[in-house]
Amino acid sequence: MKLISCLLAATVATAISACGGGGGGDTTNTPVTPVTPVTPVAPTPTPGGGSTGDTSSTQPVKFTDGDTYTYKVERTDFLNGIAASPEVSHYTYTIRNSKSNFEHERIYTAPSRDQQLETYNNNNFQTNIAYAQYGCAMTEGQDGPGFTLKVGHQWDSRYSSKCTKDVTYPSDYHSTGGITAKETIKTEAGDFSAYKAEKSREQKNQSFTSILKSICWHDEKTAMVVACDETYRTTGLDGKTLEHNLKTTLIGINVKNHTTKALTPTVYAGEWQVSFSGTLAGWCNAKISANGDMSGTCRSQDSYSTATGKIAGDGTMRIRSGNYEFSGKLSNSLEVSNTSSGTLPANYSINWTAKHN
The missing domain is CATH 2.40.128.80 (Cathepsin C, exclusion domain)
Known part of the structure; x- marks a missing residue:
């Protein structure tokens, strides 16, 4: 029961800070190629957390209320090395309350799941997430390139989270990573000029330790993720582990200030x-x-x-x-x-x- 409880908590915590939300809802058993764990860059820590690197890059276009980004998620779970049946799910982010300094909210919708409201600051860091029954808040930190899209940009940040109900224990995070390349990425929604960000993040609380290794590509025009390969490995107090691999891909985009448009039901x-x-x-x-x-x-x-x-x-x-x-x-x-x-x-x-x- 301890393992089941901590793995449930880990699943909730994953939703709090995954690059693409993780998506619940309608699932189909579809073969999925497991994600190969990546070796993240090793940036030099900045005193007090934060980022380093040349910040002279051009900022993305502003968000507009009503902009939508729709994703497909392919997920495979492993318990002590044994793979469960893979699943495919979908979700959409709809932008609202966007501000000129890039602060904004994202409304997450998906089949068979309630809406959730996510709040992001002017560095594209998620500071709050609210569900129907509870909410979680994060201290200031950085868990990605933010709006500084330039090869060589790095971050090394520590932050914590706490939820209003006992759906998961308060957690401490340590996120390091950096932008290693600029590439053209092909997705179902179209081709995007994107920055490749490699990341490693550790999450610790009284119930489990979880390690995330990821490679995500951020659209040059909006800084939103267009594709992402992630591997989570969670270890409970009893030493048993759960690993899950996520492959997230943009399949629809309807954004006022973007030249690419791909409508999807x-x-x-x-x-x-x-x-x-x-x-x-x-x-x-x-x-x-x-x-x-x-x-x-x-x-x-x-x-x-x-x-x-x-x-x-x-x-x-x-x-x-x-x-x-x-x-x-x-x-x-x-x-x-x-x-x-x-x-x-x-x-x-x-x-x-x-x-x-």
Whole structure:
């Protein structure tokens, strides 16, 4: 039980500070090539933590509220060297409350998981993460290149985290790394000029010790991760270990200040609550899969019916529930209000609001 408890805590802690969140939700058993652990660079520590290197690089473009980045995560778990079935999941970051100094928030959405709100400072370091039931806060530190994208940039930083509930113990972190190259990376969302950052991070608390080794590529224009290979190795108090390998890839991007645009229905994946009024009045609970299939249950006129449909990468959708079929559009990945009309089975017009859980 001790190992199970500490591994659960380690899983939560991984979500707190993973480069891409780790993504939960719909999973499929798909062969995954395990990530080869990397040897991180060894930067010279800076007194008090922080970074070193030439900081004269050009800063990325500013974030804009509503920008979206959608990722695919391939994960393989190993317990004492034995591999479990690999899983594939997806998640999306939606930017909000962006500021001119690059401070911003990211809303994390994924199939079969509640939203979480992540707060980042002007060095692209995650300072807070809030779930439906609890939240975690980090002291000032650095866990990546931030917005200083230049070959040779390095960091050596110590920081800590504490959560409002006992989902994981308070942890101490030591993160070291640096940018080692600038490369062109091919992803499902397109080709990106990106900076290669190699990192090693140790996490310690009273229940376990976890070592992360990673290589991540950060988009030159936004500093967001476009691809990442990570290996986590967690050891409990009983000496047993859990290792998991993550391969994260950008598969969709819809960013105002970026020349690359790749629309995908996965940006809408997850559970939605829909309410409507007009010719029909009622509500629907719907789920959108990573490939855009929609399913759920609706209630109107004191009766229940199954809802099915399809949504495209640009948000256009067609839904059928009972005898009614209508078209509409989700104009963003979080909350939308709109009006739809149609002729099946008779003339109708409805006002509806959809909210991503």
